[in-house]
Amino acid sequence: MTDQTPGRAAAPAAEIVNLALSDLTLSPLNPRQDADPAGIAALAASIRTVGLMQNLSGLSREGGKVEIVAGGRRLRALNLLAETGDAPEFVPVALTSDIQLAQFWANTENSAREELHPADEVRAYFAMLMEGNATVSQVAAAFAVTEAHVRRRVRLGALPAPVLDALKAGEINLSQAQAMTISQDEDLILAALDKAKNNKWCNEHDIRAIVLPHRISGSDRRLKFVGLDAYAAAGGKSTADLFNDExxxxxxxxxxxxxxxxxxxxxxxxxENGWKWVRTYAEPQPNWSEIAVAARLYREEGELTEVQMARYDELAELYNGDALDEDGESELEALQIILEGVYTTEQRAGSGVLVYVDYAGEVRASEGIVLPEDADAAIAAGLIEADHVTPAKSAASGAGSAEAEKPALSQALVTDLQAMRNAAVQGALLDKPKLALDLLAFTMSERFGPIDMAFHPSNITPSEAEGFTPDPRFSGTDAEDEAEDDAANPFEAFRAKGEKHRNAVLALTVARCLKYGFASFTSGGRLHLFDAIEAEVKANIRQVWTPTAANFFGRVNAVYLEDLLADLTGCDRSSAEFRAFAGGKKKDKAATLERLFSDPDTQALWKIDAAQKARIDAWAPDGI
Structure with missing residues (x-):
């Protein structure tokens, strides 16, 4: 059997002849009637570098002219080279006078041609550069692409081999692979690869969160304030994300x-300028709801002389017309300061300043703040009137007490923690089938017991599942059990698997139905059976749960986070490190605590020793 187009005999091998470029024109049969000029320029650079590696295909017409039916982009690139005298004098062309065959050529080349797969492209670029055989510009010219395209592909070439293998196999897409390039941690990259291959909803954002869980954008206002050079000089690390230009x-x-x-x-x-106190804020603006302010002082405005006012108007007009030089701007600024006024020595001695950095990375200050404890002195000094003072909220009333009265953990958070604690006990119970059978028998012998005899599995899934890893045996029906359903006698098939299998099934059912916190009432009071089971199986919530900003730290108040950091690290609350932490946003505090629980570098920064590390690894919140 021959591979032929139905209804047509196999075409003979085409004759390839060398023809003058001037004799070649683009055929109306060619599907590529339009082409990107930038792409043609890149292809011309490639031909100039490595030559024409594939012949054109043409239909001969009367008069010696040849219409190119396949290779329209190469023809355009050759004509572009001809303008600078870099085109070859003769061009190899597969020639036919059969219009039907020419039509096959025109359509088949474009439909059958397979573009170089990105993974192969990456490896090809990377090999040429790493072997020292070519520069970026030479690789770009050889492959008819831009230098930026080569650099982006080469960045992919530094990824672990399994990532490129997965890309080639279609298990991940190009965007997912690109997202992995922002990290140099191979373990984290491979963890992201595993998630991307096994979770169809995994996107680039999810991958970035895995490979760089604590990344910060270069546009962060804190970096704008300190500058990248100062950050780097202090030991800060950074990388350029070529795919997002940041x-x-x-x-x-x-x-x-x-x-x-x-x-x-x-x-x-x-x-140094004589203010009574100065308070800094790591946030982009002070949280006024947390600041008890008795009064606010304002600058004592100055007055300009007639001559100064005339000069001010003159300079202002030039400034508005964008015609004021540097000296004029300095003069205008000095007059403006006089108009705005200054705080007197007495005002500065009786009030304070809140200093912070705004979203643009600029230092801002709220000046002249009189605190409740300074109000009487300010009144006595004549800085404010008594009836201008805002009554201060006492520590036992208002917002302060509302915060103090709030429970440390919300009910929703407690419910999640209890569910995960139950998951830890259930998972440990799977490995204690004898205990599970004892519980089952005890339940059947009692009017009320710890096992729901309707066999409704208890909820062990929190509302925020990040950091939660229950025993995988709870994940679904065993494949062997599914096989029993297909057997002619499922019961006999089940019994044939033996006592060990039976006990495992019973343990799984009992564990799934274990009630959190169950207590049995006896003549002597309450028997806290759940706690006793937890102790016997040596279960701990941390076996299935790792605290993160999403699942815990971001769900408690800032005071709780400050107290927890101080307790776990034993740090001095007056230290610069703790003050920086305490002055930050709640979300930044939550992120720091997450790193303290999972990141060795952060633990080293806070000087965590072996005993403290063990305590952090075993820590669980009270109240569950």
Missing amino acids: TILHSPDVLDRVFAEKLDAAAETYT
């Missing part, structure tokens, strides 16, 4: 430290 920071603790130091230095200038 810088990614990898050392959040370094950034926090440098930011706090520079903010303290900015605040020091106010202290």
